[in-house]
Structure formats: structure tokens, C-alpha cells
Amino acid sequence: MEIKPLRGYRYTGDTTRDISTVVAPPYDQISPEIQDRLYALNLHNIVRVTYPKDAPGKYGQAREVLDAWLAEGLWVAEARPAIYPYQQTYTVESTSVTRTGFIALGEVSDYAERIVLPEFGTSMMLPLGEEVTIEVVPQRAGEFELTCQAGVLHGRLLVRPAGGRPRTPA
Numbered sequence: 540m541e542i543k544p545l546r547g548y549r550y551t552g553d554t555t556r557d558i559s560t561v562v563a564p565p566y567d568q569i570s571p572e573i574q575d576r577l578y579a580l581n582l583h584n585i586v587r588v589t590y591p592k593d594a595p596g597k598y599g600q601a602r603e604v605l606d607a608w609l610a611e612g613l614w615v616a617e618a619r620p621a622i623y624p625y626q627q628t629y630t631v632e633s634t635s636v637t638r639t640g641f642i643a644l645g646e647v648s649d650y651a652e653r654i655v656l657p658e659f660g661t662s663m664m665l666p667l668g669e670e671v672t673i674e675v676v677p678q679r680a681g682e683f684e685l686t687c688q689a690g691v692l693h694g695r696l697l698v699r700p701a702g703g704r705p706r707t708p709a
Contacts, residue, residue, distance in 0.1 A: 541645070541646040542643045542644065542645050543620070544619075544622045544644070545620055545621070545622075545642075546616050546617050546618075546620050547623055548609075548614040548616055548617070550614055551614070552583050560580045560584065561581050561584050562584075562585060563577050563585050563586040569586065574586060574590060578592070583608065587601065588601045588602075588604055622641050622642070624639070625639070625640060625641065625642065626638070648688070649667075650687040650688065650692055651687050651692060652666075652667070652688070653665060654673070654685055654686075654687065654688075655685065655686045655687070655688060656684075656685050656696065657686070658683045658684065659677070659683070661673075661675065680698050680699055682695045682696070682697055683695065683696045683698065
């Protein structure tokens with residue numbers, strides 16, 4: 540996975556530096572009631588862009604809202620790309636939870652485009668539609684794990700002794 544900095548946008552519409560009225564949770568955490576509350580909280584709340592109210596053409600309207608804010612200078616692009624750390628604290632079943640992370644650009648790739656053979660300390664690109672030969676020098680016969688680059692897809696590499704016959708899996 541490749542992670543790169545991005546040029547984020549900063550809200551400049553409030554000189555008090557209090558951004559609490561213009562931020563919103565991730566869209567999949569917003570109920571219709573929360574959406575209404577965020578809309579009422581501030582005319583410039585980012586929910587109007589990230590999770591607009593249901594209406595025909597709502598995403599086109601969201602783009603128009605963002606373009607207008609940018610033109611008005613309410614949201615301004617940062618001068619330099621950066622990786623943005625953040626912390627979110629919220630409550631789950633009366634327990635306080637703090638999540639720490641970062642916001643950056645991340646490469647989206649097909650899990651199966653790279654095979655990883657951890658036991659052999661190697662990995663290889665698997666171009667779509669092409670035959671690929673992977674050369675490894677095993678020190679012993681046996682089964683060895685192989686995975687995709689994300690560790691989501693798993694398989695086995697079977698190494699037989701020289702001159703040995705294939706074994707029937709149990």
C-alpha cells in the first residue's frame with residue numbers, strides 16, 4: 540500500500556477557530572435526525588457536501604455547494620500537501636472510546652495483483668492476464684503459505700521432494 544500526503548481544505552469562515560459547527564461524523568454514522576441537526580447547526584457544515592439530503596440530483600447539488608464555498612473563500616486549500624492526524628472520542632454503550640488515525644491519500648489496488656510468500660521472504664506482481672513464473676529455492680519439502688498483498692486471500696504452495704510423487708491432500 541502506498542500512502543501519500545494530500546492538500547486538504549481548511550475552513551476560514553469563522554475567526555474564532557472553532558470548527559465544531561462545521562464538521563460532521565462519517566456519512567455512514569449519520570441518522571436522518573443527526574443530519575437535520577447538522578444542517579441547522581451551521582449553513583457551512585460539511586454534511587451538505589459529504590452527505591446531502593435526499594433529493595433528485597443531490598450529489599450534483601453537493602458539488603455546487605462546495606464550488607460556491609471555495610469561490611467565496613470559506614474553505615481554502617492548504618498550501619502544501621500533508622498527512623493529517625486526528626483523534627475522535629465517542630461513547631459506545633456508556634464507554635468512552637478514542638480512535639486515533641490519519642487522513643492521507645492511499646493507493647487502491649486489487650488484492651490479487653501481488654502474491655506474497657512469507658516463508659521465502661519474497662513477493663511478486665501478478666499482471667492481469669499474463670503468465671508469471673515465480674522462482675523460489677525451498678530448503679525442504681512441504682506446504683508453504685501464500686497470500687495476497689493485503690493478507691485477505693490465502694493459498695498454499697506445495698513443494699515435493701525431488702523425484703517425489705504428488706501427495707493426495709488429506
